[in-house]
Amino acid sequence: MLRLKLALLNVLRNGRRSFITLLAIQFGVISLILMGGFFTSMYEGMRENVIRSQLGHIQIYQAGFNQFGSQQPEDYLIDAETLHKVTKLVESLEQVELVTPRLNFTGLLTDGNRSLAVVVEGINPDKESLLSSAVKLTAGEDLFEEDTDGALIGDGLFKSLNLSIGASLTLMATTADGSFDARDVTAIGAISTGTREVDNRFMRMNLQHAQALMYTEGVTRLVVLLNDTKQTDEVMALLSQAFKKQGLALELRSWSDLADYYHEVVNLFDGIFFVVQIIVLAIVLLGIVNTMVMAVMERTQEIGTIRAIGGTRSEVMGLFISEAFILGLIGSLLGVIFAILLAQGITAAGIMMPTPPGSSQTYPIRIFTEADLLWQNGLFGLLIAVVSSIYPAVKASRMVITKALRFA
Amino acid sequence: MTVVKLQGVSRYFPVGNTPITALDKVDLTLEKGEFVVLRGASGSGKSTLLNLIGAMDDPNEGEVFIHGMALSSLSDKQKSQLRSHYIGFIFQSFNLIPVLTALENVQYPLSLQRVANKEGKYRAAQALEQVGLADFIHRRPNQLSGGQMQRVAIARALVTKPDIILADEPTANLDSETSKQIMDLLGSLNRNTGVTFLFATHHDFVLSRASRILELKDGHIVKDEPVQHLNLVNQIALGEEVG
Ligand SMILES: Nc1ncnc2c1ncn2[C@@H]1O[C@H](COP(=O)(O)OP(=O)(O)OP(=O)(O)O)[C@@H](O)[C@H]1O
Ligand SMILES: [Mg+2]
Numbered sequence: 001m002l003r004l005k006l007a008l009l010n011v012l013r014n015g016r017r018s019f020i021t022l023l024a025i026q027f028g029v030i031s032l033i034l035m036g037g038f039f040t041s042m043y044e045g046m047r048e049n050v051i052r053s054q055l056g057h058i059q060i061y062q063a064g065f066n067q068f069g070s071q072q073p074e075d076y077l078i079d080a081e082t083l084h085k086v087t088k089l090v091e092s093l094e095q096v097e098l099v100t101p102r103l104n105f106t107g108l109l110t111d112g113n114r115s116l117a118v119v120v121e122g123i124n125p126d127k128e129s130l131l132s133s134a135v136k137l138t139a140g141e142d143l144f145e146e147d148t149d150g151a152l153i154g155d156g157l158f159k160s161l162n163l164s165i166g167a168s169l170t171l172m173a174t175t176a177d178g179s180f181d182a183r184d185v186t187a188i189g190a191i192s193t194g195t196r197e198v199d200n201r202f203m204r205m206n207l208q209h210a211q212a213l214m215y216t217e218g219v220t221r222l223v224v225l226l227n228d229t230k231q232t233d234e235v236m237a238l239l240s241q242a243f244k245k246q247g248l249a250l251e252l253r254s255w256s257d258l259a260d261y262y263h264e265v266v267n268l269f270d271g272i273f274f275v276v277q278i279i280v281l282a283i284v285l286l287g288i289v290n291t292m293v294m295a296v297m298e299r300t301q302e303i304g305t306i307r308a309i310g311g312t313r314s315e316v317m318g319l320f321i322s323e324a325f326i327l328g329l330i331g332s333l334l335g336v337i338f339a340i341l342l343a344q345g346i347t348a349a350g351i352m353m354p355t356p357p358g359s360s361q362t363y364p365i366r367i368f369t370e371a372d373l374l375w376q377n378g379l380f381g382l383l384i385a386v387v388s389s390i391y392p393a394v395k396a397s398r399m400v401i402t403k404a405l406r407f408a
Numbered sequence: 409m410t411v412v413k414l415q416g417v418s419r420y421f422p423v424g425n426t427p428i429t430a431l432d433k434v435d436l437t438l439e440k441g442e443f444v445v446l447r448g449a450s451g452s453g454k455s456t457l458l459n460l461i462g463a464m465d466d467p468n469e470g471e472v473f474i475h476g477m478a479l480s481s482l483s484d485k486q487k488s489q490l491r492s493h494y495i496g497f498i499f500q501s502f503n504l505i506p507v508l509t510a511l512e513n514v515q516y517p518l519s520l521q522r523v524a525n526k527e528g529k530y531r532a533a534q535a536l537e538q539v540g541l542a543d544f545i546h547r548r549p550n551q552l553s554g555g556q557m558q559r560v561a562i563a564r565a566l567v568t569k570p571d572i573i574l575a576d577e578p579t580a581n582l583d584s585e586t587s588k589q590i591m592d593l594l595g596s597l598n599r600n601t602g603v604t605f606l607f608a609t610h611h612d613f614v615l616s617r618a619s620r621i622l623e624l625k626d627g628h629i630v631k632d633e634p635v636q637h638l639n640l641v642n643q644i645a646l647g648e649e650v651g
Binding site for chain 1: 459462464465484485488489491492493496497499501503505506507508512515516517519520521525528564565568
């Protein structure tokens with residue numbers, strides 16, 4: 001009780017020094033929370049963007065598609081009957097927002113002068129517009145079911161072909177039975193998925209039109225959108241169980257299985273965050289060790305006195321570590337509070353980020369202050385404070401008593 | 409009862425090539441209830457002797473026994489506990505903890521012994537009353553005079569009921585009037601509590617309270633004599649010597 005009070009009084013004793021120590025701890029906690037929160041929001045933005053522009057949460061394929069489909073995609077299509085059955089089954093799950101079919105193939109798009117290889121996606125426009133909410137229309141109008149021959153052209157492709165809205169184009173492709181066919185399409189709009197690579201060679205058209213071109217009634221995949229990304233694993237398990245039970249030869253991929261680029265970026269930025277953590281740790285540690293050593297030196301005679309009147313070495317160590325603990329606790333709490341306020345301020349300010357590499361969209365800086373991030377970094381601040389007191393505390397506890405007492 | 413025993417204790421300090429001999433083969437026994445004054449010129453080894461008895465320093469030769477325990481056999485922690493329970497210290501510059509009140513300063517050694525807060529407060533208040541500071545218990549050191557601070561320090565040394573209180577020139581920073589009051593206090597505490605005092609000083613007026621006088625010279629005890637009951641005239645004469 002009194003021993004703890006002494007630690008507290010010692011913290012208050014040199015206000016300026018305690019203030020500096022508190023600042024150092026707060027600096028560490030705030031910078032880590034802001035950075036971590038920004039990264040979290042960036043990860044989330046990337047994740048949701050890739051889910052809502054390309055991948056959905058879960059994709060369902062004919063069994064074998066992922067292994068062999070790239071050689072003979074036409075052999076691994078989901079047939080119309082299975083499509084119907086699976087759609088029903090998936091829609092019956094409460095976690096599912098929607099499920100929509102896609103037929104993918106590569107083709108050659110020509111405006112009469114030039115031809116470009118394109119990745120074609122036959123879609124159900126009504127459902128797809130809900131799923132692909134992150135796909136932005138950059139020119140023209142959206143696709144509807146009535147636009148039999150309408151096509152949405154990736155805006156990179158749109159530009160490189162020098163197209164204008166309403167332009168007539170011809171799309172050629174190898175059909176499911178191996179022959180060659182062509183259809184006329186009209187460019188009714190340009191779209192951007194947010195990924196430049198994709199936008200340079202991507203187009204969308206009505207599923208029926210695509211199926212007619214391919215001479216098939218099947219689809220490449222079914223894309224499932226969930227109410228919440230967190231439900232992905234749970235629904236994956238439910239579906240694979242249900243497919244097995246019904247004897248459906250299908251396979252599943254989650255957005256995470258498909259989003260290689262997302263994982264690469266996350267790994268890279270986690271690495272950066274780790275390095276920053278070490279740097280912050282070093283700065284704060286040195287700052288606190290320095291002020292603590294000063295405090296120990298100043299109180300040399302007092303340390304001698306405590307030892308003379310019966311305080312053990314661990315008593316002295318405990319005293320200085322308690323002081324650091326108190327400072328760490330206050331500093332971390334203040335750090336967390338200020339970090340939340342700053343995060344809200346920065347998010348509210350809506351500052352725009354420069355376009356990230358490989359992306360074609362800008363977005364405002366947002367900083368997420370999730371509970372995990374807050375307590376982990378708060379605890380980190382507290383630990384730094386305690387760890388940095390260990391050396392000064394040991395130094396204090398090892399003083400030669402008679403020398404310490406003579407110290408004036 | 410023997411409280412302190414030194415057997416052939418020597419202490420050298422390495423200064424340059426030739427070590428200084430601060431104490432040279434000292435034998436000494438202190439009995440319970442004695443009021444021993446340790447005299448000697450500056451550098452004669454008084455502080456060195458007190459530090460050794462106080463288990464804060466180790467001799468190069470010989471052995472120090474406190475309460476029958478050989479200090480050389482004790483760990484640092486055990487020495488701390490020995491100091492806590494058997495020894496009280498009074499310092500020249502009082503050495504109070506500035507952030508604590510008088511009461512808390514006196515309670516602190518008890519809390520080092522893990523005495524419960526309530527009991528500690530009670531015993532600290534009692535000790536402060538014994539030294540005549542009942543009205544000042546909530547003051548901090550910087551709100552007290554030198555004499556009052558030394559009384560707080562005396563209460564702090566007393567509160568754990570030690571066997572022996574070691575005082576290294578406790579009046580050196582006080583004016584002579586206050587010094588005499590402090591000496592009177594220590595004398596009466598010695599009579600009332602039976603605690604042994606070992607008191608290093610070069611003030612002569614202290615001698616009037618002594619039951620035994622030790623004199624150190626160049627690390628040797630050159631004089632060790634009991635003080636017979638002094639008569640009143642002598643006491644006054646000695647007291648006025650200083651005033
Ligand atoms: N830590 C030390 N290092 C070196 N020499 C020391 C040390 N402590 C004491 N000495 C020497 O030992 C001798 C005795 O010193 P000590 O402090 O015991 O004397 P003292 O009688 O207390 O003197 P004073 O009246 O000045 O306090 C002196 O010569 C002193 O210089
Ligand atoms: Mg001395």
